[in-house]
């Protein structure tokens with residue numbers, strides 16, 4: 703019987719120098735997805751159904767939010783050019799809904815993967831044009847803007863975390879912990895990366911004892927939505 707650990711280590715040493723960072727990033731992404739899937743299963747959070755894309759996950763969240771009456775506050779952490787915020791602004795039609803988009807709009811000085819540096823999200827301070835008076839932008843690093851942010855009265859929160867890296871997700875979830883209530887919805891746009899949003903979420907659950915059920919997922923666990931229970 704070959705010692706598989708030795709075989710794989712030997713091959714990695716031989717072939718590693720010839721592999722491009724992009725190829726290795728792809729391999730890492732597959733391993734991350736496997737680890738995240740195993741973690742979800744271990745926590746009893748197996749996503750069912752798996753939907754085709756994040757818009758389908760957003761739609762499942764919107765329908766869940768609409769299934770009970772009351773005022774919705776939507777918080778998006780990581781806006782960039784506004785694609786997801788624009789979708790939510792047109793989907794949540796109630797006049798008393800408020801939507802907040804948090805971002806520096808100048809990128810963040812942090813590495814993420816080999817292919818993405820968070821500074822690449824620099825849009826020179828321009829907030830997206832969204833023709834909806836209910837939308838407000840909160841500019842700055844989350845760590846600077848959240849302490850002064852007054853969360854409006856609401857019956858439910860929809861929280862979209864799309865800020866990619868662990869430190870940003872941790873800042874958001876630490877702020878959210880004492881404010882979250884049963885029935886609130888939390889979505890992660892890069893959940894499959896084991897050491898980033900997934901890790902921040904695991905630590906949030908451990909620290910708060912907050913239980914969540916999984917609502918839906920898509921795109922190989924990239925997009926995952928939870929309901930606070």
Ligand SMILES: C[S@@+](CC[C@H](N)C(=O)[O-])C[C@H]1O[C@@H](n2cnc3c(N)ncnc32)[C@H](O)[C@@H]1O
Nearest residue numbers: 780782785786805806809823843844864865870
């Ligand atoms: C992937 S983009 C958001 C994409 C957007 N939600 C969409 O779907 O079009 C990530 C954004 O998160 C922002 N971001 C990440 N960490 C942040 C932090 N700690 N404070 C403020 N903004 C942050 C970056 O500036 C970047 O614009």
